[in-house]
Amino acid sequence: MNLTAHNPASTKPLGSDRSIPDVSSLRSYLRGVLLGKEEQIDLVIACLLSRGHLLLDDLPGTGKTTLAKAIAEGIHGQLARVQCTPDLMPADITGFSMFNQKTREFEFHPGPVFADVLLADELNRTTPRTQSALLEAMAERQVTIDGKPHPLSETFFVIATQNPIDSHGAYPLPEAQLDRFAIKLRIGYPDRDAQRRILQREVRTVDQIETVTKAESPLSLSDLRHLQREAQSVAVHPRVTDYMIDLVEASRSDEAVELGVSPRGMMCWQAISQAWAMLKGRNFVTPTDVAEVARPVLSVRLLTHGETVDTAIDRIMNSVPAPEYK
């Protein structure tokens, strides 16, 4: 153990010896795109690193699409966007086989799920049938069409959005399917300073309009795969594991919670915590990491009655003593 307070070994960037651009380059790239949302960006990256999917629950115009695009560009991946409407069919998402008259064979036309980053806008507006097709693809990371499995991209990452207002004619996502998302985020409006910067960024001189180019992200898809593997190897101390189990059990026995955290949710929570620790430059998870990601992880999978999910999460987090330094 090294107790150097001023030069903790733990702050040493991970993977710097392997000439792989570390995760901070992706972070700074995204921060340059979405202003004033540092914490949300970190959570999105943690979600990406833990191979989870992201549910954005937000008002229009807060930068959901911008974020999705930026992520796709940040990892040099292919972006696909689906606007979920009631008439969207499963095949519109997964792809379909079409008979080719010339070759007299069925040809597979891959759908948007075969992209690296899929933005499913207003997922709660499409029919449950289509929803479940997407959610199945998310869980299995492959789609089966005409009895033939088609594997999806290894870094397949779904950003689904939900519009909390205007719920008329919407099909709310079933709880079981919500569990397939790793975290639920609310980007929210930027603060005053960020808004000022956003507005100033848009004001350009005539010359600049042509020459302005976005900064290039140094991260490639294979780098991301490497980082994802590295995130998985972040150590979890047995006491932290116990702490998580305590929290999960507390969520199951809470009075106001109808549906607690499932084992799948628990695994997801740990993966996000690992990625979070990695983002902080550590190779082990601390209880603070677990607590910091608790709200986005739990808000997607707790079903409460009588009070809001946030109150229930607060109570659960406050009821379990965090492991202390020993």
Place this chain on the structure above:
Amino acid sequence: MSTWSRRRVETIVLSVVALSSVIPHRFFVESRGLFLAEAACLCIAFVVAEFSRRFVDRSTRAKRVADIAAVTLALIPFVFAVASRTIGRPIAFEIATLTVFGCVSLAMAIGATTHRIGSLALIISGFLVLFSASISDSSYAVVFPVIWMLGCVWHLIANHWERLDLAMPESVQRSWSLRPSVVIVTLLVLVVAGYAMKDRITSSKRLTAGLMPTSGGSEWSDPSARSGVGSGDAAVAAKDRAESFGAVDSDIFLESTESSLFDMFNDTIGEPKQKNKKQERAQAMGPENFIQSHARNAKSEQGGGSFSTDRLPPKKHHHFKDATDASVVQWDGPTGIRLAMQRYDTFDGHDWNQSADLSNEKLARVPMADAVWFFDPFLRGVLQRNPDAASVGLLKVIRLDAQRLPVPMLTAGVHIKEIDRQDFFGIAEDGSFFMPGREKVPPLTVVHVASVVLMEDEIHEKLVVAPAKDFPENGSLVREEEALRNVFEGTLTSPTASAIQELVQSAIANHTNPVDQLNACVEELRTRFVFDREGESSATSLDEFLRSRRGGDHLFATTAALMARQIGLSSRLVTGFYVRPDAFDLSAGHASVLPQDVHVWAEIRLNDGRWFEIEPTPGYMQPHYQPSWSLAARRFAVATWPLMSVGMLTLLVAWFTRRLWIDCLLTAVWSLGRWLRPRRRIRLAIGIIEARARLAGHRRPTGKSQRAWLEQLTRTNAKIATAARNFSDAAMSCFSVMATHRRAKRQPNWSLFYASTPSPP
């Protein structure tokens, strides 16, 4: 916490049920006022704790109030147990303990922050309800456990139904974890405890069934012990039925040839035996009073060839004469007291005589709850004014060859089970209870004796030196007083009188109050004189006693009585028995008074006509007059006010400067921390920070990790924030899995860190 939790409510209700199961054990036995006061205090604490808990989320003060109320709730029965003992109406130890159990369970149920504490409260209340049902005599006692168990089963099903299959035998995984430190501590405690009692293993005895060890040991009798506790069936029977005889072996009074209080015909037990020739007063009694347990089982013997119809009367059980107990009387009541038989008010220099006539053959008949008592009319008036001042003892006459009943001082009334005849009891001319019209009190008679408890305050108030001239309505009393004084002055030889005068002068030199003077005289006798009843050098006369200062208790009592008269008080000599404090036989439930326990002492008259005793003889316990609360408090305050005020001041100063000195203490502890390993030092540092935060009233919330909490605390000061962050970075590595396998190599700069430890606002 503010949400309504069914689980919590159920735990509280079950605790309340358990606590209520103690009520029947207490309500009918204890002082009603005290019990109701305790119940009211418990209710208030409960309501306060519950009510303030609603606001816990909003204010820390509410949380503090709730916590204090819960702790108070658990402490109230303890406080009342101590208080009741101080004012002389003790609550039995085991009952107080049971109440404490119930209140602790209730407090835990109210204040439970985790399910584990709630479950613990449930276990405690379960133990309590089962235990209090098991020690109850009432057949309805089973109601409480039944209600409790129904509630508990509902509670368990409602809260654990989903997990039930996890608890099935096949799905339970046995695990065995041993914590070395716990094992070592346990072993140490066992070894120390074993060493402490190593000599007592052979001397220990099996406890009698039904005996609660907390109600007294073999060396003392607890005044709060309930009837039947610590005594065998026979003793219980003896208390319940006058005609039974539980104290010595087991025989029935009716089967003895001694004269009886009862003339009981009973055809079912065969031919009546020849009774004594003389017939004393007796009361008729029906056969339903016969105790069936005296019928013996028939023995099985081999039958012969013939069966005779000519039979001798059936063989009787062992007789009174067979009794091995040597006691004169047996006394079930407080020990260390005196049982008076005879009193004398006149002293002629050599002999004591009775001159005043206090006899009364018409005692007041008072029926009380199935029992008929016969009261001295004067003392009954005292009891009526203050019913709580009665103390009841049980007297069994064994071999007393007298009409008189040996009873404690200020005995107001007597009662013998089933006896309802006024002419059985009377007061002799010297003021002692006796049974007129018979040769002696029939052996094996069980007499209930009610006496008035005299408070020390009353002595202070009513012990007046002036002769009772101000009692015009009671002429005989005035005459009596004058006679006592005159007799004293006229009959003593001058050397004796002057010797006593000198003795009194030296004893009362510094006292003006008659009570203090009297106490000083008694103390003089008890400390400067030697009690020697049978020795060679023992004095044979009063003169000799005053010279040699060594003699028997009759000389002590005489001298004390004369000294009291010298002060100006009326006194008389009393003979009777002394109940030794060690005479109490716990297994039998009574104290045996033996022939050698005869004793002589003196009594002093209060100006309201009551006589209280003094014990001038060293080696005998002085009578204990309970001071009232206010007197005890005043006396305590006078004796300890410098210490109390300094102590209070110190406590106040300590309380107000607590931040200062606890901080100094913590700093001192920290300076010792340099010898610790780095890992331990982290623990110490964070412990100190948390202690300081608690002191400042900013305790770390349960669910908040230490890092997040430190960062929140230090947000306002950049320098400290950096220090805190550095500390957290270093400390956090304890969660690194690799770190646990590596030894620390480098030391952090702790002094810098501690200097900038965040001071919580």
